[in-house]
Amino acid sequence: MDERRRQFLKTTAGMSATLALGAGRPAAQVPTASGDLAYMPVADVSERIRLRKVSPTELTRTCLARIERLNPVLNAFITVTADRALAEANTAEREIAGGKWRGALHGVPVALKDLIDTAGVRTTAGSALFADRVPADDAEVMRRLRASGAVLLGKLNMHEFAYGDSSAPSHFGPVRNPWDTTRVPGGSSGGSAAALAAGLCYAALGSDTGGSIRQPAAYCGIAGLKPTYGLVSTRGVVPLSWSLDHIGPMCRSVEDVALMLQSIAGYDALDTNSIAATPPDYARVLRQKVSSLRLGVPRKVFYESLDPEIERAVTQALELLGRLTAGSRDVDLPPYATLPVVGAEAYAFHAPYFTKTPELYQPMTRRRIEGGAQVTAAAYIAGRRELDRLRRAVGGVFASVDLLITPTTPTLPITVEAALADPGTPPPGGVAPSLRNTQPFDIYGLPCISIPCGFSAAGLPIGLSISGPRLGEGAVLALAHAYERATEWHRRRPPI
Numbered sequence: 001m002d003e004r005r006r007q008f009l010k011t012t013a014g015m016s017a018t019l020a021l022g023a024g025r026p027a028a029q030v031p032t033a034s035g036d037l038a039y040m041p042v043a044d045v046s047e048r049i050r051l052r053k054v055s056p057t058e059l060t061r062t063c064l065a066r067i068e069r070l071n072p073v074l075n076a077f078i079t080v081t082a083d084r085a086l087a088e089a090n091t092a093e094r095e096i097a098g099g100k101w102r103g104a105l106h107g108v109p110v111a112l113k114d115l116i117d118t119a120g121v122r123t124t125a126g127s128a129l130f131a132d133r134v135p136a137d138d139a140e141v142m143r144r145l146r147a148s149g150a151v152l153l154g155k156l157n158m159h160e161f162a163y164g165d166s167s168a169p170s171h172f173g174p175v176r177n178p179w180d181t182t183r184v185p186g187g188s189s190g191g192s193a194a195a196l197a198a199g200l201c202y203a204a205l206g207s208d209t210g211g212s213i214r215q216p217a218a219y220c221g222i223a224g225l226k227p228t229y230g231l232v233s234t235r236g237v238v239p240l241s242w243s244l245d246h247i248g249p250m251c252r253s254v255e256d257v258a259l260m261l262q263s264i265a266g267y268d269a270l271d272t273n274s275i276a277a278t279p280p281d282y283a284r285v286l287r288q289k290v291s292s293l294r295l296g297v298p299r300k301v302f303y304e305s306l307d308p309e310i311e312r313a314v315t316q317a318l319e320l321l322g323r324l325t326a327g328s329r330d331v332d333l334p335p336y337a338t339l340p341v342v343g344a345e346a347y348a349f350h351a352p353y354f355t356k357t358p359e360l361y362q363p364m365t366r367r368r369i370e371g372g373a374q375v376t377a378a379a380y381i382a383g384r385r386e387l388d389r390l391r392r393a394v395g396g397v398f399a400s401v402d403l404l405i406t407p408t409t410p411t412l413p414i415t416v417e418a419a420l421a422d423p424g425t426p427p428p429g430g431v432a433p434s435l436r437n438t439q440p441f442d443i444y445g446l447p448c449i450s451i452p453c454g455f456s457a458a459g460l461p462i463g464l465s466i467s468g469p470r471l472g473e474g475a476v477l478a479l480a481h482a483y484e485r486a487t488e489w490h491r492r493r494p495p496i
Helices: 003-011 034-038 042-050 056-074 082-097 140-147 190-197 214-220 254-264 308-324 341-354 363-372 377-399 416-420 439-444 473-485
Strands: 077-080 109-113 151-156 203-208 223-226 246-251 295-297 328-330 403-407 448-455 461-467
Touching (some): 034 056, 042 056, 042 082, 042 254, 056 077, 056 082, 056 109, 077 190, 082 151, 140 151, 151 190, 190 214, 190 246, 203 223, 214 448, 214 461, 223 473, 254 448, 308 328, 308 403, 308 461, 308 473, 341 363, 377 439, 403 473, 448 473
Parallel strands (some): 109 151, 295 403
Antiparallel strands (some): 223 448, 403 461, 448 461
């Protein structure tokens, strides 16, 4: 038994490890078992905390007990900060009792993808290279969550250095999908998605450079938002590509996504990629009417070669969305070739480490970084200029439509065994087939959310993506919320 596991068991001794999984009750109903409490939406939990009907300590102990029971199967957490979480929960409890209310996340247990710096808590990026790295400072998003009173449960497993789509290549072992533990949860934010789907935390943060929030959200049946590029600070986050990295919320409901986004969005003067935008009240705009929204359907590429079960689910979702809105029309998005930006920027960050200790990287990661070293300065500059052009050009699409609807992924999750077999390495800047539909929106820099829209015959979740114009998070969230209220897909719970 390793020291982390031994310390965790010592810290959580005496807590029940046999909590029942919830059955997906409507949010308005009072939970009758700890499993129901673990799956309550953040909005409901927050109100109960505020009214002192449930304590942050009770919520934290519920999550820790579930982590103890389920993490050995899922491997979603790399580090569990049990003592610290209980101390933070106690602090939140005292503050609330004393009349100090910080907002919707006060006392709510959350977890972070393990590339987001946390002062005094190791941040590994899923790699042996950073296995013992302990940052001195919080990332800006962690600082904002602390200011909101959120309770940190720990750090979540991921695809090494966020450079892949499965979360199988990790120094700490592969993450497994709660819906079928033989399959991947997606990547690179696989631990975040798996932990949420299994009720191990109430909300999480992930990163997205080619689809790493939205693809795992689709594979695990949760909601995941990639915000507008620059709306959320990436300062203090281990980078993959400075030009395409996004940080965003992952939750079990769209409303919870809005609450998390409210806490972390906004200008950071110390982040050179941050944009000077003032976030609206996302909880309020979430409820705006959607009946006048015009939907665009980019069928070229996005709807081609889909798994038949995904195609059926998305077709049905489009029919429902057509009834909720002003209808849809086919549109075309600006085409682009593979850009070498990700490969070049990844190599630029890793070069000081990679040239000294390449053996500390997973084989797949090592080959991708080596590929980035081959990108010339001229190719990188041309790619960066093309990226800027595309981000301007895509705005023209929204002259005739308000939002875009696409399948989040063209395929269902593969097995962990297949992911570890390494079927091949995409070229620098290229992506795996499962990210084909998500990467374009990182390149365009547009807000995009994935929400559940069905299940395969084998019980695997299927995701639907809604994307909007630059800083169009309000409309994206509103339509996603309206669709969620009209369906039951998000209420299903994995059989683990």
